[in-house]
Amino acid sequence: MFNSLKYFLELNLPMHPYSFQHIPKEDLSEDLLKIENEQLLKFCEKEKQKLNFLLNNVKEEDIILELKKYYILNEFVDLIPKIRLIALKTTNKPYNLKDLEELTxxxxxxxxxxxxxxxxxxxxxxxxxxxxxxxxxxxxxxxxxxxxxxxxxxxxxxxxxxxxxxxxxxxxxxxxxxxxxxxxxxxxxxxxxxxxxxxxxxxxxxxxxxxxxxxxxxxxxxxxxxxxxxxxxxxxxxxxxxxxxxxxxxxxxxxxxxxxxxxxxxxxxxxxxxxxxxxxxxxxxxxxxxxxxxxxxxxxxxxxxxxxxxxxxxxxxxx
Known part of the structure; x- marks a missing residue:
């Protein structure tokens, strides 16, 4: 699991690479290291046309970094909404937080x-x-x-x-x-x-x-x-x-x-x-x-x- 997930959940961040500016550097660095070359290659082959368009204006030295960000975003696209539906069905979140205990x-x-x-x-x-x-x-x-x-x-x-x-x-x-x-x-x-x-x-x-x-x-x-x-x-x-x-x-x-x-x-x-x-x-x-x-x-x-x-x-x- 990527460390960035909790920040995308809690901050309701848009699914865009600029959202990674809100992720602490140490967490993002750890996430980037988790992505193996083989995984990235398969992702690039599958999403070739879309990635060519998205990375059209990216500097050559930044392409691998941006690719990895898109890889992480791709993992989150369906995962975050699934987590939300499960929480709505099976929990009383966020009302279980101490911060909200006096709320009716x-x-x-x-x-x-x-x-x-x-x-x-x-x-x-x-x-x-x-x-x-x-x-x-x-x-x-x-x-x-x-x-x-x-x-x-x-x-x-x-x-x-x-x-x-x-x-x-x-x-x-x-x-x-x-x-x-x-x-x-x-x-x-x-x-x-x-x-x-x-x-x-x-x-x-x-x-x-x-x-x-x-x-x-x-x-x-x-x-x-x-x-x-x-x-x-x-x-x-x-x-x-x-x-x-x-x-x-x-x-x-x-x-x-x-x-x-x-x-x-x-x-x-x-x-x-x-x-x-x-x-x-x-x-x-x-x-x-x-x-x-x-x-x-x-x-x-x-x-x-x-x-x-x-x-x-x-x-x-x-x-």
């Missing part, structure tokens, strides 16, 4: 967002990553922070691995089509949709119950990804009378192989779909949320899912 944690592993903002701890913590991408929580965190002074109870799941993550700033342009809430309110029973993009399935449906609309959405991972990526699952309740969202929550659903195959054989609106996979809540919000703010929350939770962006958004917006 509910039965779903969530803590009040205001408590985290005011909590006096030695370390920094972050919202749990919904998927394996290292910045997949960034836009959702921003949207929750924007609403911190509203009369909304926000609870979040702290990431089980990241301690004192490196601060970063990202930009993204989002496109989409406005959802017609008035038309949606007139449905009789259920309306549903299913999208397929790059072999990724996203399903959603609205279920009318008296004067409320219950919304459910799930983005399924590919079968070969389930060891390191859960599905992104979202639930919300829209009050037709007040024209407000009164509750929403986002979760990660972690699947074993058989559960995933069974879930993949049916649709989200099938009653049995909820029986497959283990739910781990990432955040929960209770209170009156405007449809505009809700749209920002859900599209941030499903960041990089173009189908959800197109379903909910109308304007080009840069966050």
């Amino acid at each position: 944690v509910d039965k779903d592993g969530l803590v009040l967002f205001h408590d985290i903002l005011e909590y006096n701890s030695e370390n920094k913590y972050m919202l749990c990553l919904p998927i394996s991408d290292g910045n997949s929580n960034y836009w959702l965190s921003k949207e929750i922070y924007k609403l911190k002074d509203e009369n909304i109870s926000f609870k979040i799941r702290l990431d089980p691995l990241a301690i004192n993550p490196i601060d970063a700033v990202y930009k993204m342009t989002v496109f989409g089509e406005q959802l017609d809430w008035e038309k949606l309110s007139q449905i009789k029973d259920i309306t549903q949709a299913r999208f397929l993009e790059n072999d990724t399935i996203t399903e959603l449906y609205w279920n009318k119950r008296e004067n409320k609309l219950h919304f459910f959405c799930e983005e399924l991972p590919k079968f070969e990804e389930i060891e390191y990526r859960g599905s992104r699952y979202f639930h919300a309740i829209y009050d037709i009378t007040n024209q407000k969202i009164i509750h929403c929550d986002g979760s990660v659903k972690i699947y074993e192989e058989l559960d995933f195959l069974n879930r993949n054989d049916i649709h989200l609106w099938d009653e049995n779909s909820k029986n497959y996979g283990q739910y781990v809540k990432i955040f929960r919000a209770d209170g009156e949320i405007s449809t505009d703010n809700f749209t920002s929350l859900i599209t941030s939770f499903f960041v990089r899912n173009n189908d959800i962006s197109n379903y909910f958004k109308t304007l080009t917006k840069e966050n």
